Amino acid sequence: MRQKFIFTLLALLVSSSIVKSQNIENVSKEENKFVYSNSVKLFLGDSIYIEANNTSKMLSDFVKVNSIADSTKTISFKFTYDKFGSNNASVLKVSNPFSKVLSYKAKIRIAPGKRYSETSIMPVWGGIFGMEMWPYKIESIILYDFELKEQ
Numbered sequence: 001m002r003q004k005f006i007f008t009l010l011a012l013l014v015s016s017s018i019v020k021s022q023n024i025e026n027v028s029k030e031e032n033k034f035v036y037s038n039s040v041k042l043f044l045g046d047s048i049y050i051e052a053n054n055t056s057k058m059l060s061d062f063v064k065v066n067s068i069a070d071s072t073k074t075i076s077f078k079f080t081y082d083k084f085g086s087n088n089a090s091v092l093k094v095s096n097p098f099s100k101v102l103s104y105k106a107k108i109r110i111a112p113g114k115r116y117s118e119t120s121i122m123p124v125w126g127g128i129f130g131m132e133m134w135p136y137k138i139e140s141i142i143l144y145d146f147e148l149k150e151q
Helices: 002-026
Strands: 039-041 049-054 058-065 074-084 085-095 103-111 115-117 128-135 140-149
Touching: 039 049, 039 074, 058 140, 085 103, 103 128
Parallel strands: none
Antiparallel strands: 039 140, 049 058, 049 074, 074 085, 085 128, 103 115, 103 140
């Protein structure tokens, strides 16, 4: 009986996290609210500020704000498709206000109707910004699993 309860509980936890992930992936640009718990979804052309609390290693309590009121806890994100050299590229700029290295994971979707794919992301050193670039047009990006690590 106890084993059945534990199995049911695990199945419920796994299925609820899968549904949550799928919900973020299915949100259209028009419906996008940018922050989904501690994940961020951006479409090309989006530029936003997120305040986050630093709880030791993890970032929590993400809130989208209109401007930087507290520069010690506001991360800025800018996602564009710009000219780079003689070609165009999708560019993600992330500003890290914290003294520790900001690491996170990302999933990208290249075209409508396609699935999201994980992509590699370089961590952003404390107090500076980092840029990621892809040599093709990305429709949207989901950023998640934000962590702070020692430099």
